[in-house]
Amino acid sequence: MEALAERLSQLDPHSEGAIRVVAFYDTLMRRRVDLPALARASAGLAECVAGIRLHGTGRSIRVAPDGRDATGPQAAASATAPITLDDEEIGTVWVERPGPPGVFDDVLLDRLALAAAAVVERYGPARTTMADPALVELVVSAGCDEAGRARALRLLGFAPDLPVRVVAVRSRLPLDRIGALICPARPVKAAVVADVGVILATTVAQDAFPSGVRAGIGTAETPDRSWRQARTALRFTTPRRPVVPHGALGALALLAEVPEAAARANPDVTALAHLARNPEDLETLEAYCATGSLRRAADSLHLHHSTVARRLDHIGTSLCIDLTDPTELMRARVALTTWQLLHDET
Structure with missing residues (x-):
């Protein structure tokens, strides 16, 4: 394998060289190598650091041309290619070439990505997110x-x-x-x-x-x-x-366990259904129930507190609920939540 990589690294930029790169990775795939072996072979062929990263596991492999793990911070990738399995991008392969891109870098990374996808599919469950x-x-x-x-x-x-x-x-x-x-x-x-x-x-x-x-x-x-x-x-x-x-x-x-018929028949929920015809009133009540404070509700709505106060007075009258009373406010919160469950549009 190393001898073949050495010969390929010295080829001039002709089609024969690209064909040999393809044959090189076909040989690796037939030998059922793992991801570290793929990275080592690719680094030797490219004569620079090569890397493989899988998104789903966070696993990253970087190998220097001498076959050892690359040390130090990762350099900017000079060329990359996605690893795709079942139409989902599951990772990335790259080379870190200090000079201009190599003649066969695109072919090398394309074949490395295909080989990496085959390894992931072969060894254990695929690390794709979408499932059966x-x-x-x-x-x-x-x-x-x-x-x-x-x-x-x-x-x-x-x-x-x-x-x-x-x-x-x-x-x-x-x-x-x-x-x-x-x-x-x-x-x-x-x-x-x-x-x-x-x-x-x-x-x-x-x-x-x-x-x-x-x-x-x-x-x-x-x-x-x-x-x-x-x-x-x-x-x-x-x-x-x-x-x-x-x-x-x-x-x-x-x-969520309350029967729908009982929830719809509740007077507070019925009153809230009428109130909900005005989106501004409903939004104001939601903000006030969520914050429990007139000024915080006004801040979240980006309105002056006097405007929110007038709206809350109107809402309280419509619901026959005193929103300044803690117990009555709890009634409004329960009615609002129940109405939202009945009109769930998520």
């Missing part, structure tokens, strides 16, 4: 036995000793992008189940969800219970609170 919806549904299904659930998790790439958090998502953004953001360096899988995005992750960074995403996060230890919690929490999300962990709901989660 059937497997994900097995993991979160209440009717699946524990042996079946464990097998599905294993096929998805989750180790038996790893915790699995379940997130219910509604968003126009691709699920794989969201999963990579909230769990960048640990196993994460995603699929759409019953028109709801499901993300299975070993860790969830709540502050990493991008704008425009509504997400409910389950907190139970078992995936099926966590999935039920995540779907419930998703119903409580609002534009002001787009990400809701189920554990943060507390007793409010009980509102």
